[in-house]
Amino acid sequence: MTMDRGTAAPARILVVGASASGLTTVEALRRKGYTGKIQVLGDEPHAPYDRPPLSKQVLSGAWEPERTALRAPGVLADLDAEFLLGDEAVALDARARTVQTASGRELSADAIVIATGARARALPGQEGLRGVHVLRGLDDALALKRELLPGARLVVVGEGVLGSEIAATARALGLVVTLTGPLAAPMALQVGPMVSGLLAELHIERGVRLRLGAGVAALTRRGGRVTGVELTTGVHLPADVVVVAVGAAPATGWLADSGLALENGVVCDSRCRAAEGVFAVGDVARFHHEGLGRAVRLENRTNATEQAVAVAGAILGEDRPYAPVPYFWTDQFDARLQLHGVVTAAPGAAETVEVVEGDVASRRFVARYTSDGVVTGVLGWNMPKQTRARRQEVVAAQAALVVPAR
Incomplete structure (x- = not known):
């Protein structure tokens, strides 16, 4: 097989990240006729799964964890890709196109796709404190679900999409829910004042207590377990469980000495190329959007898959800019x-x-x-x-x- 530009297709492709974007990249490569070797490196032990249901269907108990799997085992096997799961990437040499893993592996490829997503941000003093959770992966969702007991007091820190969804799900489960954050209304940054005001009304009608317009000063504790959230206004919100949903940072720490440009993600051109033979996709990619005339990083499920198709094409020599219309959805109540x-x-x-x-x-x-x-x-x-x-x-x-x- 040859690439559109007349050069040979890469013999080996390594996808770092067994995420929706990583899996879709592999599938798109195969659909486009690529027959070479593909390896997929994932830091979690789970096969690729879907993240949007975590804050809704999984957290509510409507779905069993297995239902989040993006593909059945037989479908994954048909991709003829080697999945190396439970082994985290710790370093990349972009020039040599080699990746070092936590277990000591050294993986080399002719083309590398970075699909490592983002990590949940934390609050100072959060680490090791029982009863405090983030929600980024499947294990996070299952750990939080075990603590969402009817009547328990839950404080959700962060009024963005994820925090608002968790508040809605927990309230429907019968918890006493308080949503706090520095902005005036749920999802104010994402939808603007008119719609966020309507969301605030909806949450209040359903029994969510809104304590917005203030930041968090500290998490209070007793005996190694969280007891509440203290706001910068001096107000104390008692809690049996706290969820910290204050956004996510692109997972680029392992790329510090890679030679790639890093600025709120892996900096890419409009073809999602970070360096010769190195591409980025999904939440971790900050690419030049020709339609908007600026660099953007999009954290949503739709972009993860649409961009993956574009990256697969770019690897195989297609020369088209990736300029999507950003899209996201949310279900609350x-x-x-x-x-x-x-x-x-x-x-x-x-x-x-x-x-x-x-x-x-x-x-x-x-x-x-x-x-x-x-x-x-x-x-x-x-x-x-x-x-x-x-x-x-x-x-x-x-x-x-x-x-x-x-």
């Missing part, structure tokens, strides 16, 4: 929110939000976001078909503003 594009305007831009279908009172609507008259995003609240149809407005606006990479 009986609300499903879907957002195509972005809602945050550039500094100094005039931003407007307009309901273009449905109505807010019934909590079934589509809102359109514009910045200086240009459509930047569409958000749907329980109107999936209409939201999908409106996505084309974002696509057209982005296409008209393409800024070529320099």
